[in-house]
Amino acid sequence: MKKKILIVEDEIRIARVISLELTHEGYEVEAVDNGKEALKRAKEAKWDLILLDVMIPEINGMEVLRRIRLEDAKTPIILVTARNSIFDKVNGLDHGANDYITKPFEMEELLARVRSAIRASSFQIQNANTVRTIDDLEVDDSARVVVRAGVQIELTKREFDLLVFMMDHPNQVLTRDQLLNEVWGFDYAGETNVVDVYIGYLRKKVDNGFSHSLIHTVRGVGFMIKGLKNEHQSKA
Template sequence: MESNSILIVEDEEKLARVITLELEHEGYSTTAVHTGKEGLNLAESRNFDLILLDIMLPEMSGLEILRRFRRKDAVTPVILLTARNEVPDKVSGLDLGANDYVTKPFEIEELLARIRVLLRYRREESAPADEVLHAGDLSVNLLTREIARDGVTIEMTPREFDLLVFLMQNKNQVLTRDQLLENVWGFDYMGDTNVVDVYIRYIRKKVDLPFSSPLIQTVRGVGYRMKGS
């Protein structure tokens, strides 16, 4: 079986070397570069299964790389590596389409766990070309990742998309926060548990608030349910 390929964009060469050795020990194929421009060029010119992207880079920031890369590729998982603890950087990265982030210094086992989760979901995401989910007047094409409600196109980040898809795949069922964490973020998720409520709020702003009839229901003390026929 061919190994997963991972691009490492990290200007701290010693850290990049440590990550490279650990990933290769786990059986991954790696490519490491140390500047923003090199990272963007490789990300756009070659196919990788996952990208580890530092935010603070010479020549071009990681957030700028992410912004440009997501114009062409909305699927490849991206994990941000950052020494910053400020919330705005993390929020900006997620808004631009990052799938996850790890704050330095981090334990390599934490990074490996997050990589495993994202690669597993990428393998499970494949769907037939004509598979389209519906909930009322909301539709999601699993192949093209196009979302529309009542003829209006809706844009979402990769994580928002994954959460919406899981809700629609289980429409009219009450899903607990634990179920959503396990199936959208993965068994190995190590972040805040209130992330479910945060992302439900994000997608509600896009699929419910602009329209007259809300589709996502809160079931108090339990979780959430997607209405729809």
């Protein structure tokens, strides 16, 4: 069955080119040109991916993203933006975007990001009923709930994905490049220090105020998650 992609883009020429390329790649494509119609179509149909331009009329892309995520936490969304500031990118990711791409972009880069987002989403669906535990930390994929010592912890999507990947590789030193490739995508073109920034976010939420630290830095190499029990459990 063909994967369905919703394109939200108000520049007709760009929307047409993207639609043609994605159709040629074997996707089923629909395009809308404003935020109001995007929200309507997002609710009416099931999409394998939404390609969402930020600067669109009626309702801007960030607000469309926010409203979609209130009801749908799983559909992959890639933001398309003409803005190149770190703030806009981080803001989009923190509001639930899976990835972003900045105009102007090469079509091959866009196609690669689409493939990566859909592949990651399919993997998450296959493993959606997994509950991971390390010491007193428990992560439930299906509910996207994180609890430590009975306290529920709120994480952004990127923080959650980073934590899950680390918990899938307990007691292993993970390099920055590994984490970038697996959590941000192999074609991520930003600074590698974004890993350090998000590790810092996780530590504040997952470790600070609890009995002991689970996230550790291996100087000059990378990071690892390790419990006092030195064991990891994963159950369906």
